[in-house]
Amino acid sequence: MSRSMLLVACVFSLALASVVSSSAVEHTLIVKNRFLRRLCSEQEVTVVNGSMPGPVIRVREGDSLTVHVVNQSPVNISLHWHGLFQRRSGWADGAAYVTQCPIVPGSSYTYKFNITDQRGTLWWHSHKSMSRATVYGAFIIHPRHGKNYPFPKPDKEVPIVFGEWWNASIAAVDIQGLTTGLGPNLSNAFTINGKPGDLYPCPEKDTFKLKVKPDNVYLLRLINAALNNQLFFKIANHNLTVVAIDAIYTEPYSTEVVVSAPGQTVDVLFIANKAPKSYYMAIQPYSSSVAPFDNTTGTAIIEYEGSTSSLKPEMPILPPFNDTPTAHKFYSNLTSPLHQVTDLPLQVDERLFITIGMSMSPCGIGIGSKTNTTCLGPNGMRFSANMNGLSFQMPTKMSILQAAWSGAHKGVFTADFPSHPLVTFDYTNISNVFNKAFMVTQKSTSVKKIPFNSSVEIVFQNTAIMGMENHPIHLHGYDFYVLAMGFGNFNHIQDVNKFNLFNPQKRNTISVPAGGWAVIRFRADNPGTWVMHCHLETHLSWGLGTVLVVEEGPTPFYKLPPPPSDYPQC
Known part of the structure; x- marks a missing residue:
């Protein structure tokens, strides 16, 4: 067989193997x-x-x-x-x-x-x-058939999903928060796999239990599905090894405590190598702001096979709710395996500097079909949130993607989202709290157009206008590298020296430190309209977001086909 024929045969075999494994x-x-x-x-x-x-x-x-x-x-x-x-x-x-x-x-x-x-x-x-x-x-x-995890194969894999529970109609809670302008009432409990655990009233049948075998290795797939709370997670008397975040493998990272923001996932290995009895896994909030929060603790039980102990499960000592140093250490110490960092752009085509934070807006706007003339917020206004001084308002006429694809964007969105803040100021100086010059923001459906295949760098800068807190920012359609995180105002000269261009972590949701900043970088090679927003649900409804409209590429592979026949219309 000639070399060319052998090459064709190999390519065909690989393609066939791919089809068979799909x-x-x-x-x-x-x-x-x-x-x-x-x-x-x-x-x-x-x-x-x-x-x-x-x-x-x-x-x-x-x-x-x-x-x-x-x-x-x-x-x-x-x-x-x-x-x-x-x-x-x-x-x-x-x-x-x-x-x-x-x-x-x-x-x-x-x-x-x-x-x-x-x-x-x-x-x-x-x-x-x-x-x-x-x-x-x-x-x-x-992984595909025949592919292995880059860590020891676990004996069992278990999804562990964090959530919140309200003793009320969610629709009613939502309407109440929108009409008053103050946001929804606090949840009544946190849940693990849908169950609050036995630290709340009526725990019978409301506690998730995981039975484990001594010395077995377990892959816990932690998912923070809570609406408005970042959460500390811990298992009493057990260490954890982080092996992936947001479906991206990491360098193994040993820790006693995990913190995750709404939207983030963390895969951890734990070995059932302790005394054969029962242990609590527990979650409670990490809250970096002065706003009220659900300060309760959700639990589940890990029960060793063969345990004969009748004692109550051992409880982990969780960090204080405002333990920013512990949260920042976890968020910033994660890294990628070196061989995995193959698509990090080293040159930048598009630079965005985006301030994020809370603000105020006049009543009667930003609340869907409902209107009112008075709100219960400061100065008779309603709470809102913004990026670069603009508070995002969803369209109602048609989706942004349909408008962009069809060219009928007039009255749906404007492509004028600023690459830098409308006003420059001392972003994290607490003397600017409730400064009227920066506090009131306008509502808009302003998007940012991004040229196809351009390398994009975004600096997210937290602000102190309405107090400081950690904001988890999620970008649809992409993973991105996290080059650095820090506190205070980002310095375009000094802080560049902190960039990790060697083995930065990669994820789809980044927790921007309270009173600080974070820098991400990615290549815009996925055409479409991708919303970028805070994953605290209240903040998204208040307008903490925008949309990146990534233009189509030169070949059919980088162009969007027409919408499906059952595509929902407004």
Whole structure:
């Protein structure tokens, strides 16, 4: 056989192996209301396939996925596949009013997309106001057949999903928060796999239990699906090894405590090598602001096989709720394996400097179809949030993606999001708290256009206008490298020396330090309209976001096909 024929045969064999190892996976998700009992009382909630969390979706890298979503609930729904790239399938991203209009009650929509160049723990959730409080689930991407994890194979893998629970109608809580302008009431409990644990009232059947075998290794796929709280996680008397974040492998990182923000996932290994009894795994908030928060503790139980102890499970000592040093140490110490850093842009084409923080807006705007003339916030205004002084307002006429794809963007969005703040000031100086010169922001649907294949660097700068807190910023459609994080005002000369261009961590949601900054970098090679927003649900509803409109490339592979026939309309 000639060398050319041998090469063709090898290429064909590889292609055939790829096809054989890939599958077409199909799911049907029924969104419907039902009564669930938690904390001593029943509450009507919107759930998927009758459960909270909803079903775990399991696929392999290379698979194609079809998900039929049938909305039998009384609320509008849009499902987002958090962390999935959606290459050439932006119509399936599921961000309400950004990539699609919501699925209205009594209708359905079929999401179709491929699983390309991704493996690990992600998740899915509603992307329509507070409905994701009960509409969420794990999304697990296993490696291709024949591929192994770059860490010891665990004996068992377990999704551990953090959430919040309200003793009230989520729709009513949402409306209350929007109409008053103060945000929703605090949750009543935190949950682990949908259950609050036995530190709350009526714990019977409301505590998740994981039975473990001595000396076995467990991969816990931690998912923070809480709406408005970053969370510390700990297992009593056990060490953990972080092996992945946001479906990206990391250099193994040993720790006693994990902190995660809403939207983030953390894969940890733990070895059941302690005395054979019961131990609590526990979550409680990391809160860096002065705003009220749900200061309770959710628990689950790890129970060793063969345990005969009748004692109460051992409780871990969790960090104080305001332990920013511990949170920052965890967030900033994660790194990537060196061989994995193959696509980090070393030159930058597009530089954005984006301030993020809280603000105020006049009443009667930014609250959907409802209007009012008085609010309960300071000076009779409503709380809002902004990027670069603009508070993002979702369109209602059509989705941003449909408007951009069809060229009918007039009246839907404007492509004038500023690359730098509208006003320059001492961003983290607490003397600027409630400074009226910076406090009031305007509502707009302003997006930023990004040339195809350009390398993009974004500096996120926290502000102190309405107090300082840690903001988890999520970018749809992309993973990005985190070059550095720090406190105070970002210095364009000195802080560049802190950039890690060697083995930076990579993820899709970055926690920008309270009173500080973070720098990310990525290549814009995935055309579409990708919302970039704070994953604290209250802050998103208040306007802490914008949309990056990445232009199409020169070949059909980098162009978006037409929307599907059942694409929801506004």
